[in-house]
Amino acid sequence: MILQALDINKSFTNGVSKLRVLTNLTLTVGGGEIVTIMGQSGAGKSTLLNILGTLDSPDSGLLKINGHNVEKLNEKELCALRNKELGFVFQFHHLLPEFTALENILMPNWISGKNPILPRAHDLLTKVGLMERKDHYPSQLSGGERSRVAVLRAMINQPSLILADEPTGNLDVKNARKLIDLFVEINKDFGQSIVLTTHNPDVAGIGDRKLTLDDGQLTTCE
Ligand SMILES: Nc1ncnc2c1ncn2[C@@H]1O[C@H](COP(=O)(O)OP(=O)(O)OP(=O)(O)O)[C@@H](O)[C@H]1O
Ligand SMILES: [Mg+2]
Known part of the structure; x- marks a missing residue:
């Protein structure tokens, strides 16, 4: 089991009202599994992925990544876990503009202080x-090219789990297909687990498990 999220709750308050986004949500992801999550805009998909990726914390609930209880880790251990176990792909890719494609891809490798893996990047x-x-x-890259660079950056350290938040959201059909094929290939070649959110049912179709986030909870969609 690479990821276990149990009874996750998350609300946002703006000082006046409280918005419950995730309600006793439970999700487990096995090694090498692809899980896709659909759900309306505002359903809480990004909120969930940020929590699973330890970029945000839940109000309550248990999160275990590769057996590590995230709550029990200090900031340094958490950074190490993020760098080793997790790869992120965001909708708007967040590539660093002052670095080249290759440098962006190698960034997690540099941060981890591991031996450079230039041949792998190539x-x-x-x-x-x-x-x-x-x-x-x-x-100097097209949208589709940037997205592919972002996926390579997410996988350069061979993390156990890739979290992708609407990775095809700003791509045309052809480029979306290419990117999705890349995810499937990564999964096949390296056995990395993938949790991916999308509005596109075709993209969701690559999931071993297809879930919908609605009313703060995940249900199997079929
Ligand atoms: N930092 C925040 N403070 C207050 N409210 C927030 C915050 N982040 C998200 N929300 C609210 O939580 C709800 C869920 O947002 P989230 O971004 O997770 O939705 P989503 O499913 O990813 O939507 P989309 O498909 O449009 O990306 C939304 O109603 C949003 O306004
Ligand atoms: Mg979102």
């Missing part, structure tokens, strides 16, 4: 057809 760039673009800056 292999991955070749695999997604971006080797000729490796020295381009994000502003």
